[in-house]
Amino acid sequence: MAPGEIIVIDGEGEEGYHSIRPDFGDKKHAVCIFEHIYFARSDSMIDGVSVYEARKQAGRILARTYPVEADMVIGVPESGIDAAIGYAEESGIPYEKAIVKNSYIGRTFIKPSQKERMKSVRIKLNPIADRVRGKRVVMIDDSIVRGTTIDRIVTMLRDAGAKEVHMRISSPPFMWPCYYGTDIPSRGELIAVNHSIEEITRLSGADSLGYLPVESLHEMIGYAPMGFCQGCFTGEYPAETTKITLEGKERGGMDYSDKESCQGKE
Numbered sequence: 630m631a632p633g634e635i636i637v638i639d640g641e642g643e644e645g646y647h648s649i650r651p652d653f654g655d656k657k658h659a660v661c662i663f664e665h666i667y668f669a670r671s672d673s674m675i676d677g678v679s680v681y682e683a684r685k686q687a688g689r690i691l692a693r694t695y696p697v698e699a700d701m702v703i704g705v706p707e708s709g710i711d712a713a714i715g716y717a718e719e720s721g722i723p724y725e726k727a728i729v730k731n732s733y734i735g736r737t738f739i740k741p742s743q744k745e746r747m748k749s750v751r752i753k754l755n756p757i758a759d760r761v762r763g764k765r766v767v768m769i770d771d772s773i774v775r776g777t778t779i780d781r782i783v784t785m786l787r788d789a790g791a792k793e794v795h796m797r798i799s800s801p802p803f804m805w806p807c808y809y810g811t812d813i814p815s816r817g818e819l820i821a822v823n824h825s826i827e828e829i830t831r832l833s834g835a836d837s838l839g840y841l842p843v844e845s846l847h848e849m850i851g852y853a854p855m856g857f858c859q860g861c862f863t864g865e866y867p868a869e870t871t872k873i874t875l876e877g878k879e880r881g882g883m884d885y886s887d888k889e890s891c892q893g894k895e
């Protein structure tokens with residue numbers, strides 16, 4: 630689909646649908662980079678770029694930027710897995726599947742209360758204990774937003790016997806809200822706004838922590854004809870009027886907290 634294109638499925642026309650494409654003239658386009666990092670399925674192509682390849686590339690960059698001696702690389706399902714494969718390829722450390730996602734429950738990261746979110750992590754994710762016991766583990770996740778659940782994942786691996794847990798994040802720290810619809814909380818709730826990397830490392834319980842450098846986002850995507858938005862990482866938005874129009878708006882994005890369709894992360 631093209632930007633702004635609407636597909637109407639009405640049973641009419643050659644294949645039962647037709648397309649409406651408004652003419653935006655030469656207006657600037659910008660793809661949400663968080664689609665590559667988290668939202669999109671691995672088999673998606675966005676603006677000619679493979680999401681799977683972009684995630685693997687993020688893992689390769691993390692391996693070069695934050696090397697560590699370890700016995701295995703693991704990914705937090707689903708979107709951390711592709712980056713973990715890239716990290717493993719680049720570092721030569723074997724990739725292992727060591728966290729299993731319970732596919733019989735829905736998205737739990739959007740539970741309305743903190744208590745429910747914490748409980749959900751343990752219901753949703755489980756370690757394969759005999760894989761990680763006594764091992765030094767590099768664990769890749771796609772993002773940390775509030776930071777309210779990451780310590781649970783680290784604790785889960787330690788409880789399973791992991792000797793060391795080195796956390797690598799395949800996106801830069803979230804520093805700004807999204808004004809375009811993604812449910813990123815207000816700045817005050819973003820852990821990276823209020824804490825240094827050292828503090829987040831300590832709070833998470835990990836042995837080390839490394840985020841994808843923000844200047845590596847271009848390298849992660851490679852060729853991106855439409856350009857992309859990276860506003861929540863840089864505070865620079867593709868539409869100049871975004872901040873002015875929404876000045877004073879505390880919360881980024883729309884409040885989807887009571888809707889199952891939201892795909893927010895913690």
Ligand code: SF4
Nearest residue numbers: 661807811858860861
């Ligand atoms: S600010 Fe919103 S649209 Fe832009 S990259 Fe972040 S989540 Fe995507």
